Amino acid sequence: MPRPRANDTEQDKLARFERIKKAITALEKQQALLLKQGDLAPQGAWVARYQVRQNLKKYWYYKLQVPMPYFQCATSDKLSKYKHLGKAGTTGHIDAVMSVFRRFVWDEIQRIIHTLDDCLLDISSGSELDFC
Structure with a gap:
């Protein structure tokens, strides 16, 4: 099989570069949709x-939690790792689940x-090697 000419290789690189850009x-459009x-x-x-x-009863609640303090406390100027969401299925709970x-x-x-x-970067820097 003949070795590809330099022009063919450049056209191939340009085509691959354009596919990656697309x-x-x-x-990025998917990310914009997520934000909407x-x-x-x-x-x-x-x-x-x-x-x-x-009173011998068990109640289940949910909270949004982060590793480092992030949420503003309602009663002080401190930050908290937790944001109370309430019971399962509340608007706050579902909004938090979807935001995660x-x-x-x-x-x-x-x-x-x-x-x-x-x-x-690999394509544009020429650091790729042809294995023909």
Whole structure:
């Protein structure tokens, strides 16, 4: 099989570069759609379920939790790691669950974009090797 000519290789690189750019653009549009759907939870947030016992009864509640203090406390100027959401199925609970979901999807799309950016650098810097 004949070796590809330099012009063919440059055309191939340009075509691959353009495909990657289109993929990045599509991913960025997905991120914009996520933002239109609602807020993103803080980085590293999750919804936690906890139990309260009172008069021999058990009650289940939910909270949005983060690793570092982030939420403004209602009674002081301090920050808290927790935001009380109430019972399962309340508007606050569902909004928090969906914001955590959107954060997860946003972060995953961002990781893919960074990977594709690295691919663009590989193509444009000429650091790729042809194995023919």
